[in-house]
Amino acid sequence: MLTLLAIAVDGLIYASWLFMVAAGLTLIYGVMKILNMAHGSMFAIGAYTSAWIAGWYFAGGDVTWGYALMLGGAIAAGVLVGLVVERGLLRFLYGRDPVVMILLTYAVLLILEDVIKLVWGVDPYFAFQPYTLLGRTKVGPLTFSNYDFGVILVAAIIGVGLWWGLNRTRRGKLLLAVIHDREMSMALGIDVRAYFLLTFVIGSVLGCIAGAVTAPAISVAPGIGVEVIVLAFAVVVIGGLGSVGGALVGALIVGFSRATAVHLLPQVELFVIFGVMSLVLVVRPQGLFGRAQPRKI
Amino acid sequence: MQPIVRTEQLCRNFGAVVAADNITVAISPGEVVGVIGANGAGKTTFVNMVTGYLKPSAGKIYFRDRDITRLKPRQVMRIGICRSFQIAQLFPELSVLDNLLVAVSSSDSAWPHFLKPLKSPARIAAAEQVLADYRIEGFRDTVVATLPQGVRKLVDIAMAMVSRPAVLLLDEPTSGVSVEEKFAMLDTIMAALRGAGATTLFVEHDIEIVERYATRVLAFYDGRIIADADPETALNDADVRRYVVGSQIHRRQVRE
Amino acid sequence: MATDRTLLGLTLALAALLLGVVVFPQWLTFLVMMSLARGLVVLGIVLQMRAGLVSFGQGLYYCIGGYTAAMLGSLYGVREVAVLIVAAILVSTLVALVLGTLLSRYRDIFFAMLSMAFSMILYGLLVKSPALGSTDGFNVPAMTFFGWKPEAQSTGVYILTCVLAFLIAAAYHRYQKSPAGYLAGAIRENEIRVEYLGSSAQSLLHCKYVIASVISAVGGLLSALATGHVDPEMAYWTTSGEFVFIAILGGTGHVAAPFIGSTLFSLVRTYAYQFFPYTWQMILGLVLLLIIVFLPRGLWSLVQRANSEKPRAADR
Numbered sequence: 046m047l048t049l050l051a052i053a054v055d056g057l058i059y060a061s062w063l064f065m066v067a068a069g070l071t072l073i074y075g076v077m078k079i080l081n082m083a084h085g086s087m088f089a090i091g092a093y094t095s096a097w098i099a100g101w102y103f104a105g106g107d108v109t110w111g112y113a114l115m116l117g118g119a120i121a122a123g124v125l126v127g128l129v130v131e132r133g134l135l136r137f138l139y140g141r142d143p144v145v146m147i148l149l150t151y152a153v154l155l156i157l158e159d160v161i162k163l164v165w166g167v168d169p170y171f172a173f174q175p176y177t178l179l180g181r182t183k184v185g186p187l188t189f190s191n192y193d194f195g196v197i198l199v200a201a202i203i204g205v206g207l208w209w210g211l212n213r214t215r216r217g218k219l220l221l222a223v224i225h226d227r228e229m230s231m232a233l234g235i236d237v238r239a240y241f242l243l244t245f246v247i248g249s250v251l252g253c254i255a256g257a258v259t260a261p262a263i264s265v266a267p268g269i270g271v272e273v274i275v276l277a278f279a280v281v282v283i284g285g286l287g288s289v290g291g292a293l294v295g296a297l298i299v300g301f302s303r304a305t306a307v308h309l310l311p312q313v314e315l316f317v318i319f320g321v322m323s324l325v326l327v328v329r330p331q332g333l334f335g336r337a338q339p340r341k342i
Numbered sequence: 343m344q345p346i347v348r349t350e351q352l353c354r355n356f357g358a359v360v361a362a363d364n365i366t367v368a369i370s371p372g373e374v375v376g377v378i379g380a381n382g383a384g385k386t387t388f389v390n391m392v393t394g395y396l397k398p399s400a401g402k403i404y405f406r407d408r409d410i411t412r413l414k415p416r417q418v419m420r421i422g423i424c425r426s427f428q429i430a431q432l433f434p435e436l437s438v439l440d441n442l443l444v445a446v447s448s449s450d451s452a453w454p455h456f457l458k459p460l461k462s463p464a465r466i467a468a469a470e471q472v473l474a475d476y477r478i479e480g481f482r483d484t485v486v487a488t489l490p491q492g493v494r495k496l497v498d499i500a501m502a503m504v505s506r507p508a509v510l511l512l513d514e515p516t517s518g519v520s521v522e523e524k525f526a527m528l529d530t531i532m533a534a535l536r537g538a539g540a541t542t543l544f545v546e547h548d549i550e551i552v553e554r555y556a557t558r559v560l561a562f563y564d565g566r567i568i569a570d571a572d573p574e575t576a577l578n579d580a581d582v583r584r585y586v587v588g589s590q591i592h593r594r595q596v597r598e
Numbered sequence: 599m600a601t602d603r604t605l606l607g608l609t610l611a612l613a614a615l616l617l618g619v620v621v622f623p624q625w626l627t628f629l630v631m632m633s634l635a636r637g638l639v640v641l642g643i644v645l646q647m648r649a650g651l652v653s654f655g656q657g658l659y660y661c662i663g664g665y666t667a668a669m670l671g672s673l674y675g676v677r678e679v680a681v682l683i684v685a686a687i688l689v690s691t692l693v694a695l696v697l698g699t700l701l702s703r704y705r706d707i708f709f710a711m712l713s714m715a716f717s718m719i720l721y722g723l724l725v726k727s728p729a730l731g732s733t734d735g736f737n738v739p740a741m742t743f744f745g746w747k748p749e750a751q752s753t754g755v756y757i758l759t760c761v762l763a764f765l766i767a768a769a770y771h772r773y774q775k776s777p778a779g780y781l782a783g784a785i786r787e788n789e790i791r792v793e794y795l796g797s798s799a800q801s802l803l804h805c806k807y808v809i810a811s812v813i814s815a816v817g818g819l820l821s822a823l824a825t826g827h828v829d830p831e832m833a834y835w836t837t838s839g840e841f842v843f844i845a846i847l848g849g850t851g852h853v854a855a856p857f858i859g860s861t862l863f864s865l866v867r868t869y870a871y872q873f874f875p876y877t878w879q880m881i882l883g884l885v886l887l888l889i890i891v892f893l894p895r896g897l898w899s900l901v902q903r904a905n906s907e908k909p910r911a912a913d914r
Contacts, residue, residue: 080707080708080711082707082710082711134887137891138890138891143705143706143707144647144650144652144706145890146707147652147706147707147710148652148842148846148886148890149887149890151654151839151842151883151886152882152883152884152886152887152890153883153887154883155839155879155880155882155883155886156879156880156883156884156887158879158880159876159877159878159879159880159883160880162876162877163876163877163880167876271718271835272718274711275711275714275715275718278711278715279715282708311726312722312723312726312727313723314722315715315718315719315722315723316719316723319715319716319719323700326700326703327700330703393794414793415793415794416793416794416795416796416797416798419794419795419796420796424794425794431788431790431791431794432788432791433783433784433787433788433791434787434788435783435787436780436783436784436787440780443780444777444780444781444784444795445795447777447780448777448781448792448795448796448797449795449796452796452797452798453797454776454777454778454781454797454802455776455777455778456772456773456776456778456779456809457769457772457773457776458772458776458777459772459775459776460775460776460777460779460780461775501791501795502794505795505796
């Protein structure tokens with residue numbers, strides 16, 4: 046019973062940052078039809094930025110602006126890297142062979158992973174002060190960190206923000222149109238290229254935010270980017286590519302699966318997650334909220 | 343005579359769109375059936391269902407005595423029904439000969455050999471015979487991506503005929519082909535098909551072509567068949583004139 | 599004829615290498631062994647690339663091959679290489695049959711990511727298994743080679759590697775000219791047509807996946823014998839990435855390319871690592887980018903689609 050509660054809360058926490066990462070990944074895919082293998086690196090960049098800021102900021106006395114700075118720094122990093130990658134590279138190579146696009150994002154992944162090592166070194170960062178500073182809450186015999194609840198809150202806010210942005214604003218609806226049918230949108234005069242840029246930057250920022258809020262709870266070290274992209278991929282495939290709602294459901298499924306495995310048998314963590322993913326795919330190959338492919342002949 | 347292909351109450355919906363509404367039709371061996379109808383009338387949907395690419399929402403399809411409704415395209419092909427495509431489906435980076443060789447080898451067996459070479463003398467001879475039948479020997483070594491449209495359609499049809507199917511469905515064989523080439527192309531195709539004894543069904547927008555080659559005409563409108571008769575009768579039918587041919591008086595042109 | 603020439607070339611290479619075992623210095627035999635072993639993994643990737651599938655997780659089978667050998671040797675006292683070979687083939691075939699049922703349904707980026715994910719799963723499993731040495735891995739003891747116990751272990755491994763690599767390369771060369779080889783390209787170019795010609799693209803791809811996996815596992819086994827050691831790094835994404843890189847550089851056209859590419863890569867990496875330990879991935883990434891941007895035809899067999907965006911049928 047207690048384990049169940051622990052699993053439930055941990056699952057929710059995992060689901061929170063997974064959702065933020067996956068939302069970015071799925072948006073980018075939905076609009077640009079590119080599955081960005083380097084998206085995990087955005088998570089890592091966000092984590093490193095925030096951990097680094099936390100490191101020098103929280104060491105001093107005053108912590109008022111700490112969290113805002115961490116978040117702000119991560120967002121800035123996301124905007125910067127997103128702009129550089131899209132404007133400097135991707136926009137010249139749209140519409141190429143799918144295999145070429147795969148290799149392209151893989152090349153970006155390779156480069157970013159080393160850029161991270163160059164900027165922040167190879168030693169892990171532990172920025173635990175923001176985590177412990179908020180105190181703990183006791184729920185029965187279990188203790189939870191208030192920071193983790195904060196993460197869930199941030200994810201919820203972002204989720205609502207995304208929903209509102211996509212469904213209630215004009216720009217958002219145009220974005221949904223582009224996701225639905227790029228050619229038609231172009232024919233209707235929508236500046237699809239501008240939306241590409243916007244989406245890529247927003248998606249990258251989402252990845253960075255996810256990294257930023259997770260950083261205080263983990264050891265930020267090289268390689269977390271790839272671990273995250275593997276998980277995010279599972280989420281996005283389960284939920285259906287291009288669907289933010291699907292990313293939410295997928296995140297919950299993967300989050301709870303992961304929590305279950307971690308509590309009961311840690312070695313099979315990825316195994317369980319991908320087992321669940323395989324099951325979903327067998328039943329519904331396009332993902333839970335994915336759209337079936339249009340006819341080709 | 344037992345029909346070679348028969349459909350019973352074939353239906354297909356795409357959401358609210360009814361692409362096929364109780365299509366019941368029986369095709370006899372040796373017929374040359376022209377299928378006409380406006381865009382969106384359901385002609386290609388029909389072909390897709392018969393060849394197994396699309397599952398019907400309801401209804402059945404029979405090849406001779408056998409229920410083939412649930413079969414996949416590759417199984418339908420093995421039974422003896424092949425098709426060509428509206429947009430020629432070829433292997434762009436291979437030569438015409440190589441395209442045909444792949445077709446020949448696949449028709450030999452579903453499971454390809456992993457060690458014996460593709461280009462055996464027997465296969466090459468078979469492929470070259472097909473090239474001759476369709477009068478495209480000159481394009482033997484041309485890479486498909488560089489072919490003119492008419493030749494692409496011919497290669498598409500040739501590949502479908504490699505396995506000597508009993509039934510061939512042609513989806514708009516002359517679309518994209520210039521007016522001068524159309525008749526020559528269809529003369530070649532029909533001669534080859536007659537030589538192989540295949541029952542043919544072809545989807546066409548060009549009424550002159552239908553008049554000239556079809557022994558029977560099926561007219562589609564809004565997912566239903568609105569006429570099923572010999573060309574003279576079908577093309578002069580009031581509904582067909584209204585929905586397919588055009589409301590002008592239908593003029594017959596005699597071509598040399 | 600071209601066929602004879604390649605086969606002749608491979609045979610000559612084999613003869614030269616076998617003679618070399620007498621005269622080559624230690625470092626050269628080691629280089630050859632590792633290049634051939636790793637070349638086999640690259641060959642597995644190339645086999646799938648011809649069908650349009652990029653495997654970012656070939657390290658999975660590389661690792662399976664190595665660990666099967668190491669485990670049988672260290673934990674179960676096996677001392678005969680023939681047993682190891684059979685075991686590696688069996689285990690990799692089994693895993694590939696299972697995983698292939700899922701993977702053969704996917705193309706493009708999905709296949710790529712799924713393959714990467716599966717290799718990372720193995721990595722995670724191994725790293726968290728103290729019984730298997732965790733991140734340290736464990737050693738491979740000395741073996742007999744079909745009954746023969748050579749004076750120097752490395753001699754036996756060297757000869758075995760050369761012979762196996764030759765056999766597999768020769769078979770692959772025949773495969774390229776076979777119907778199955780042509781169908782790989784056909785599936786990549788127009789899967790629907792392949793279906794309508796009467797073959798199941800999915801079954802064929804599943805079969806190729808299994809074959810590629812077995813070849814890579816053999817590569818892993820040979821690599822384990824050559825170095826005498828295995829560790830979870832073999833399944834890490836960076837290892838698979840290097841194999842993909844070599845495959846891209848060499849292209850899918852000729853059977854010798856993976857082996858030559860692997861040799862050049864090993865040489866460059868040894869020196870680069872000394873000078874650029876923290877930027878090796880970046881260098882790989884930049885070179886890959888340059889190839890993609892400036893030499894799209896450099897990936898000549900890869901990027902063989904006539905148009906980048908296929909036209910869609912406008913009407914029904």
